[in-house]
Amino acid sequence: MKLVVAIIKPFKLDEVRQALTAIGVHGMTVTEVKGYGRQKGHTEIYRGAEYVVNFLPKLRIEIAVNSDIAEKAVEVITTHARTGQIGDGKIFVTPIDHARRIRTGETDSDAL
C-alpha cells in the first residue's frame, strides 16, 4: 500500500478527482494549505507599494492506494494537475505499514 500526497493548484481539484475515480481510486482527503516552492510566492502592488506574498493557497490531496496502482495514480495526477506554469505542485509517495477501516475493522487492502 502507498500513500500518495499531492500538492496541487486549487482550481485543478475537480479534474484530478474525476481522473482518479476513473482509475478506481475510491476516496481522498483534501486539505486547504498554504506554501511555496521554487515559485517563491508572487508580488502584489497596492498604490505603488509592493508586497511579496510568500505563502500561496494550494490543496493537499491524500490518497491511500494499493501498490499496483500507485504509479498510475501519480501519472494521472501529474497529467491532470499540470498547467505548465510555475507552481503546479508536487507529489510524494510513501509506504503505508498498516491500514484499518474504523467501522468494520477490516485491515490493509480490504480497508482501502
Add this chain to the structure above:
Amino acid sequence: MGTCASRCLRASAALAAAGAIAFATPALAAAPSTIEPADTAWMIVATALVLMMTIPGLALFYSGMVRKKNVLATMAQSLAAVMLISILWVAFGYSLAFVGDGTWIGSLDRAFLAGMGMDSVHPGAKTIPEALFMLYQMTFAIITVALVAGSVADRMRFSAYLLFGIAWFIFVYVPLAHWIWGGGFLAQAGVVDFAGGLVVHLSAGTGGLVAALVMGRRQGYGSENLSPFDLSLAVVGTGLLWVGWFGFNGGSALGANAHAVMAILTTHLAACAGAITWGALEWSTRRKPSVLGMISGAVAGLGTITPASGFVAPWHGLVIGALAGIICYWACTSLKHRFNYDDSLDVFGVHGVGGLTGTLLAGVFATAAIGGTSGLIEGNPKQLVAQLYGVAVTLVWSGGVTWGLLKLVSAFVPLRVSREHELEGLDISQHGEALQ
C-alpha cells in the same frame, strides 16, 4: 380583523385630523413661509445620502483596505464620528460655523438649537427649514472627522481618536466652515468652495498627513505584507460614496434645481474620468489596472471636483477628473514613497491633494453662467489668487492646529497603541472583538 382595522383606521384618521388642526393653527398665524416643498424633499434626500457616505460608505471603503485584524476598529472610527459629531454639532458646532457674521467665528445664538422654530430658515438657504440646513451641514462635519482617521488606521488608540476627533472638530473644522461658508474672512476674500474642497477634503487630508507624521509609520511598514483585507468591501464602499456624493455636491445647491443637476452631472463625469485615468496609468506602467487603482481614481475625481462642482460646466468635470487621476496617482504612488511617510489609506494623497487641486481648478474653470463666478479662463485671474489664498490658509491652519492638538491629546492619552497591541490588531486590543 376587518372590523378592528377599519376602527383603527377611523381612530387614526380622527387623530390625524385633530393633529393637523392643532399644528395648522400656529402655522397659519405665522408670517408667510418661504419654505419650498420640492427643495425640502431634495435636501432631506441629500442629507440622507451624505450620512450614508460615512456609514456605510467610508466605513466599508476604509475597512476593506486595512488588514483583517483592524477591520472593526476602522469601522468603529466612522461610527464614532457619527455619534460624537452629531451631538457636538447640535450643541454648538452649527451655531459657531453658520450663525452670526463674525470674521473669525460665528455666534452661540443657536447653541442647542435655541430659537430654532419649525418655520426658521437660514439666510443662506431660505427655501428649506433651518433644521434641515443644520442637519445637512452636520453630515459634512461627520465625514470630515471620519476621513482623517484613514491616515492613522492600524495604530491609533480608540480613546485618543475620540479626544482628537472632538478637538479637531472644534478647532479645525468649525472655524474653517465659518471662514468659507459662514461668511468669515475667506468668504469675504472671495474664496469659493462649492461643497468642501477646502473645508472637507484639504482640511482632512492635511490633518491626516500631520497625524501620520506625528504618530509614525506602522509596524512592518515597507518590510511586511500590509495588503488590504478585502477589496470587495472597498469597492462597495466606493459605490456608496459615489452615489452619496450626488447628495454632497448636488445638495450643496441647497435646492431642487438645475444648479443641483449640473453639479451632479459634473461630479459623475469627474468620478468616471478619475477612475479611467488612474486605471490607465497603472495599465501602462505596471501592465495591469488594479481594482484598488480604479476605485482610488474614482474617489480622487469625486474629491477633486467637489469645490468646483457648482461653478464649472460638465465637460470641465471630465478634465478635472482626469487631472485628479494623474495628480493623485502621483501623490499616492510616488510622492508618498519619496518622503517615506505612512499615510495608511492615502487620505492626503487622495483627499488632500484632490481638494487642493480642485480648489485651484475652480479658480481656473469657474464659469459665470453656471455658478455666477468667473475663473481664469473667463478672464478673471483674481479668482485663482483667491483660491490660492484659501488653500494656503487651510494648509497652515489644519496642519498647525492638528499638530498642536495631537501634542495636547498625547499629554492625556498615548496616541498610539502598544507594539504588542498593534501586532495583535486593534479589533481585539481596542474593542475585544474579532473577525473569524
